[in-house]
Amino acid sequence: MIRRLILAATTALLLAAPADVQAQSKELLLFNWTNYMPPALLKRFEAETGIKVTLDTYDTNESMLAKLQAGGSGYDLVVPTGPTVKQMIHDGLLLKSDVQSMPNYKNIRAPFDKPEFDPAREYSAPYMWGTTGIAYDTAIAKEKLTDSWKEIFEPRPEFAGKLAMLSDMGEVFAAAAFYLGFDRCTDNPEQGQAILELLQRQKPAVKVYSASGTVDRMASGEVAMHQAWNGAFHRAQAKRATLAYIYPREGTNLWADNFVIPKGARNIDNAKLFINFMLDPKNAGEASNFTGYNNTITGSEALLTDALKADAAVNTPANMMGRLNLSRECPKTNLDLREKVWTRLQR
Template structure:
């Protein structure tokens, strides 16, 4: 899923070519999204534990899954998103770690302590979480309603100044929320409603692009952009007039997690790392670096003030009922969604 605005263009390739598979009491091999973990935090972990970490990176959940399915060995920790957790567990690609019994798990807040994809956290532990809404420049367009209407039925002055993530799932889901239909609908008539919304918006869209969202909004190239909330925060650091919207019709809520691949050569070191990352002072460094919120109680004491004060990251409690979690749509629903997206982009 290409949704993280902090992904760098260069993806390390072949780092693990020829990797010796023998386990070592002083090693850990982390396979993570690109530019999604602070280098200084790895150094701190190595200093605190004496365990040396080697990092390899990927650009999507599907890239990571394909590598594991192909039999790649040597990884001790991967970082799948919520929907990918369930797939890994069903396919026997995850090691049971009983994170719920770890010392620092008591710091994990609801609902992250008991996700639908892994009840009780038998196979996973939380990393970071976020939302996918839209950002606009209030200095250039004034105050807008907290509604997807502003995005899909833009005011005249916004025409040609809107960018949409080039992401089938995120764009489709947002239009489904606005239409008031299930994002996992199997009904062609409801899918047509979603397509109608997307096609009506299309003439006003300058681009469908997932990379560079921060720069475009920070520089003023765009007035409105569909964004992940961490990217919205980083944009706002450069342009204070930007506003991130939690639409009243609903907003996608996602989370990324630590898991241990089946057969990991350094299982105990992986458990040490996961427990260490659930300490407030450690996970806070990751939030400060990425601009995304974490699920650990007490971490806000160690986070940058600008991050804590930005509602794009530290969501106001009154918006909690607007969150729409990831759903595992049926094959029919996914095929219908893909046909809508193909029609839109053709």
């Protein structure tokens, strides 16, 4: 009898074992923007869950998409900006992540719980949001700069040759469109030509086009002006106090990045576990303190550093809110136009 019991138990164990192993894969492949997640937080997630996180990075939505569409990347979690989320849903590149049923869903602050690109939060969960503006060194400026894109597109002599633009064709095109008073999604060839001419006139004054290493480039004084995301500015300013941030009056980009699970992900449960982990106020606060960007989680405010709370570049003052334009999905005709402009600029 006992022998038979042992036999049965062993058989059951053997049968159960493979299924168990499958359910508990201990890996997570995270594909995120460069310098956008505190390593200490990933360590803590690993310690709490026993899941090993592998981090890989990209510097534009487009290059992330290119890598996903090439196939076989095996990423479990990527962090696209709103319009890109919409496009990925439309193209059938995403798996539903059921963020609404997660325990920490309740922490998402309105209006981020019902964004235009994914109204029911079926596919995506918010991470950070921020703005694109101009960061410059007040120690270099001979007088106070105006709050216009003009300062970077038609720079004063002291900034010529010392300014950097993001190597993100969407951001550069949008900034030029705002300055010239065009729609940022324009597909009008004449407006495209005007944007190209503006960028070509600016080019001799540009030292480098780059969307990675921006914090260090500003902090080291390698450039005196940078088209910059506000969190990068915040982190650079901590090292170089004379830096200042401009919300251009012609309008600028307000963007929000989101966690999504791409099709082809192998560790879906772990990805969901990670999303829920990041919706926790404590973790979101820690991430904000590292990235310098605002998050969307209620209850994380108290955990933010004083410097972050006090920075008007991060906590946009009410009178600047009108200048922010939520980024949206542009039609394909616009993507073609801005690509043409970008290539001709660099020819």
